[in-house]
Amino acid sequence: xxxxxxxxxxxxxxxxxxxxxxxxxxxxxxxxxxxxxxxxxxxxxxxxxxxxxxxxxxxxxxxxxxxxxxxxxxxxxxxxxxxxxxxxxxxxxxxxxxxxxxxxxxxxxxxxxxxxxxxxxxxxxxxxxxxxxxxxxxxxxxxxxxxxxxxxxxxxxxxxxxxxxxxxxxxxxxxxxxxxxxxxxxxxxxxxxxxxxxxxxxxxxxxxxxxxxxxxxxxxxxxxxxxxxxxxxxxxxxxxxxxxxxxxxxxxxxxxxxxxxxxxxxxxxxxxxxxxxxxxxxxx
Numbered sequence: 001x002x003x004x005x006x007x008x009x010x011x012x013x014x015x016x017x018x019x020x021x022x023x024x025x026x027x028x029x030x031x032x033x034x035x036x037x038x039x040x041x042x043x044x045x046x047x048x049x050x051x052x053x054x055x056x057x058x059x060x061x062x063x064x065x066x067x068x069x070x071x072x073x074x075x076x077x078x079x080x081x082x083x084x085x086x087x088x089x090x091x092x093x094x095x096x097x098x099x100x101x102x103x104x105x106x107x108x109x110x111x112x113x114x115x116x117x118x119x120x121x122x123x124x125x126x127x128x129x130x131x132x133x134x135x136x137x138x139x140x141x142x143x144x145x146x147x148x149x150x151x152x153x154x155x156x157x158x159x160x161x162x163x164x165x166x167x168x169x170x171x172x173x174x175x176x177x178x179x180x181x182x183x184x185x186x187x188x189x190x191x192x193x194x195x196x197x198x199x200x201x202x203x204x205x206x207x208x209x210x211x212x213x214x215x216x217x218x219x220x221x222x223x224x225x226x227x228x229x230x231x232x233x234x235x236x237x238x239x240x241x242x243x244x245x246x247x248x249x250x251x252x253x254x255x256x257x258x259x260x261x262x263x264x265x266x267x268x269x270x271x272x273x274x275x276x277x278x279x280x281x282x283x284x
Contacts, residue, residue, distance in 0.1 A: 035267070036267040042091040079130060111130060166263070171221045217238070
């Protein structure tokens with residue numbers, strides 16, 4: 001039994017995002033393409049022989065019990081009837097409210113880790129169903145493969161995407177997904193399309209016009225980025241990104257960029273799943 005290990009909790013990009021309707025429950029139907037990045041937070045997990053769940057450090061402006069990591073751990077503990085606990089150390093580098101999945105990734109990584117740490121036998125499908133109760137983006141991190149997504153983001157069709165180098169800019173603002181999806185100016189009637197058509201239409205993001213109007217820092221970052229290519233908004237923002245010819249090209253742009261950011265490479269298999277496979281191999 002593995003009692004202590006660390007896992008990456010990666011960022012994701014939405015390479016496009018179309019909103020095709022609003023549901024009666026207030027959620028939105030959408031079409032998007034998810035790709036993981038080899039950049040993100042790290043979580044350390046240590047098994048406890050009692051039922052306590054400890055997370056450190058606490059995040060500014062996020063009450064302990066509202067943290068998705070704690071919620072995910074308690075949900076799995078209650079659903080499984082597990083009597084064990086866990087100490088979790090979070091090494092946070094992803095910006096909150098950035099549209100790159102930080103909280104959802106943390107929640108998914110926690111569910112995946114505790115399934116191993118507590119010696120449970122949940123399938124990915126079962127974990128994804130639990131994760132959906134925490135947020136629409138959690139299932140993609142549970143399933144761990146790049147995907148074309150529909151529904152609220154949980155109906156996933158795996159994709160094999162180019163593992164592109166990206167420059168990701170992180171404007172100094174935190175955007176609430178709820179704020180953007182509830183805004184009266186948001187486009188909610190995009191015609192559903194096929195995957196091939198998304199490439200022909202340049203991977204647009206239906207949230208962009210609202211986000212730029214509300215957050216000038218995002219507009220400024222996109223304007224700068226589009227000097228060099230097809231800069232895009234990921235999710236509801238605030239992060240924006242540019243596909244580059246190489247890591248060196250991305251690093252060169254980052255060096256002259258007037259905004260904070262990072263360079264990463266797209267991944268078709270989540271770094272979390274890659275790490276779990278190594279843990280499983282080494283413990284067998």
